[in-house]
Amino acid sequence: MKCYSFFNKYNGLFCLLLLALASCQQVPQAKKPDHAKRWLAGDHHVHSHYSVKWDTSVFPPAAVIGGDAKYSIPLNAQMAAHYGLSWMVITDHGGPNRAKLALEQAYPELLASRKALPDILQFYGMEFDVPGDSPGGRHASFIMPYSATEAQQLYQIESRYNGRQGVPPGPEKAEDAFMLLALKAMDALPDKPLLLANHPSRLATGFRQYHKITPQQLRDWQDTAPDVVIGMTGAEGHQAATLNPDGSTDASAIRAEYPHYPTMGGYDQMTARLGGVWDSLLSEGRHWWVTGVSDSHGHYTDGWADFWPGQYAKTYVYAEKDYQSIFAALKAGNVFVSTGDLIDTLYVDVLVKNTGRKATLGETLLVSAEDELVLRVRFRAPDGKNGGG
Template sequence: MRPFLLLAVLAAPLSACAADHDRAWQAGDHHVHSEWSVDWDRSTTPPTPVPGGDSPYTRSRNARQALHYGLTWMVHTDHGGPGHSAVTRDRAWPALEQARRDVPALIQFNGMEFDVPAAEHASLIIAPSARERDELVEIERRFSRNERVDGVQRDDLQTMLDALAHMRALPAPPLMFVNHPSRTATGVGRWGDVEPAELRAWHDTAPRVLVGMEGAPGHQAIRSERGLYRNASAPTFGGFDQMTTQVGGVWDALLAEGRRFWITATSDSHHNLRDGGRDYDPGEYSKTYVWARRDAHDILDGLRHGRMFAVTGDLIDTLELTVRAADGSTPAATLGETLVLPAGATMHIELKVRQPTTPNAHGQRPALAQLELIVGHAGTGDAPRMQTRRWSAGTWRREGAWHVVRWDLPVPAGGGFVRARGSSTQEPTPLADVRGEDPWRDLGFYTNPVFVDAAPVR
């Protein structure tokens, strides 16, 4: 187990952060496809890219839809293929420049759905700079699993580790989030192309690059298999991936080791349901809210450091999760931050959430049915020790527009973490999603954690 660090940044509450740094909740989506997720004519050597193969939409169209559904930022993430780095350089990059001109109100990042060597997919987000085109082209050309037009074998763990080492050494390191991590699982806890050991190896190699995973995968509009999790024995749960939803599961195990490892929600938009597809537009159903200024670099900083929460169906649009000493002797820490308290001291946890004042994209104003606080710390062996407390509607406090819950409990001896979630259902634990389920009747949110380090008692 990795010990919790005693060095920490003690943060002011969110309201103070807003005053000091002009930060606010910025909604976004880091997994969006366009016409440059091409098909391939394999009758030629090398294969010829065919625009529109996996999505009919231009990048400008996607940007307009993202803005329409309330997003501040978006990442363009077309997937690769044999020699796709040339498409990235010559076609997708000019399309991004055009989209930035067409929709200047939306912050748009250069990126791709990276074909992870010896695994599946990840969202790669390039930091804006004069080299953002060339950095992405080089990463794809050298390390993408499916780039293989030169005969070089790239489908092995070492190539992924080399890719991460290359990225962490860049002057402005990019970000990477693992996409739909359990989509190839064969059961609950029976992993496919993405295994917990791989997540640990990748994170060990570049903890400031490979920073998390999709907690809620895209493709939520399809009714036959939510999220395209096609194996009925390994579905999503309330629209979220099993690695995220299982209390004491993979995500909690990583957090109990002290890893700063975050979750997000994305659309994985290819082809909208209205147009005969199986997806929602960016921001139409899923959003990742980042506590940041309306600035590309600060949004990336928020993504890198876990100042964010994931939500579906606009169940909420604002929250505050804070942890402080119950006696008021410390400032509060919030999402992604660390608070140092003596072991055994009482910590005070407060969760405040607010729901939108306007209907969601489905014309609904969904009711919030429950809130849950989740506390974890290292246990014996690989399994973390967990505590939870749940409130149903009517049992929490109302303070103006806020729904508020509070919990006081001792700091775990070895330190730990606090996270929160809520949903529009009465399910105490999210149930497996089934064929035909209406995603708009099963909404949820998950926060990223606040860490608590246990200082020695003097």
């Protein structure tokens, strides 16, 4: 077991960084009771075989199950649990009449999966096709809180506002303003969902040359529904796109399927760049969080571009192991991301010296120029091998 401590102490313009490798209390390995808060790994962007393709040779277009993602919901959940996840969100994407398909076929399979695999909490969601003049370009993870009416509430949003819903989608869905109407409808639901922009810079044409999703659009979304829009993915999915089925590297493939401007070590440039979009949003006082996902459609060993949920990227939330606590922690930003299982525990506190005032992940601390601050970071490197062996 390895446990590390870092302290950053600064006052005014002077910064003294003390780096110490110290012994500290180890986080117990034993399973805690479910009412105890701890770091729980999850993935909020997982596709099942209900991410369909559409046969447009018939009218209305017919769903082709398994057309754009390979596995059933229970198999995804089983593999997610195998790779250490405590929670996941099924986020299948849309098409001409996917809202009906989701309600009548995908949701019953989710209920059966919850019953068969109760140790992994399985949220109901969708990959929302963002309306606007950008077909196929803008997606977001839409996550419903667990409730008896979750399916009906999601259907209400998907059937009316999803950018690809309809035969064909109405002309109003080609307008960016329609997304703001969708967000107002989400905000008015009895149980407010969460929304995070997926792969925001995937179609950027260069460094800071954003396309389809821009920083101003992200601001507009959150200004419209601040209790719904909470952030974006940082560590993107499709990280196995450069792997052949035998595990060898395909030098011609593109990591995370970013065709024009690459990720930065697997992270979207909106997150990775120091002083960039994420830092800018935080500097405005916004509660804006980043996450890590698999965006799993099919495993690379089956000829697809993905890892299993949790095999490479994990989003940790500090919560009790129940639906309400996990949802609340994700919304509050008590979150960190790990890839390759580098760490599985992280505690961050900023303290105002000699006052007792402090804040942790997702919280805000008001300070003055005269305050002396202490940054305290503790993390744990897990024992054992990661998902790659």
